Amino acid sequence: MAFGVATKLTNKGVAIFADRVRTTPATYTTSPKFIGIGTGATGAARTAAVGDTALSTEVETRASGTESTVTTTVTGDTYQSQGTVSITGTRAVDESGLFDASTSGNMFTSATFNVINLLSGDSLQLTWKAQITTS
C-alpha cells in the first residue's frame, strides 16, 4: 500500500481494550499510554494499518503520557494520552504510535502522516485520542 496519512486502532489495540475491561486484565496489565515517534514510514512506503505492531524506524525516548478520559460525543467516551517527546537530533517525523511499555511492548494505535521536520532542542507534544462510539 502506498504511503498515506492514517490513524488506526490496531488489532492488538482491540485486544487491549477487551482485556482491560476485565476486573483483572489477564494479558495487558499496563495501559497503552507510552507515545513513540518514528521517521521510517515514508521510506518504507507504509500507511498505518490495523496489523501494525511497531513503527518502521522508531527514534527518541517514548513519552509516558498523561492519561484521561475526555468527552468527544458522549460524556467520557474517549481515552486520551498526552505526552511530550524531546527531540535530540534532526528528525523527519512521519509516524507515531501508542504502546503499553516504555520500550518494545504492544502497539495500541498507529499513525502515519506527512513529514514534520524537527531539530535538536525541539519538543513535540502529541495528544492521542481513541473514541468508542455507539453508532
Added chain:
Amino acid sequence: MSKPNIEQAVATPFESIELSGVVTVGEESAKLLSEKLGRKVEPGETFDLGTLAYFHRDRKKRFLANLKLSRKKTIFS
C-alpha cells in the same frame, strides 16, 4: 418485534482515532523559523500542528484535517 439489522451493525465503525500535536521550538528551530517567517521567533515558542491524522467515516473531515496539516507543514519543512 423487528429483526435487528445485522448488516448495518457490522458496517458501523465503533471507534475513532485522532492524533494532534504541538511543537515547542528549541534554539536551532527558532533561528530557522525567524528567517522563514520574517519575525523574531524565541526558543520556547509553540506552534500548533493541528490534527495530524484523523480516521473517521466522514471523509470530508479527514480531507480537511489533511489540508490543515499541509498548510502548517510549510513552517517545518
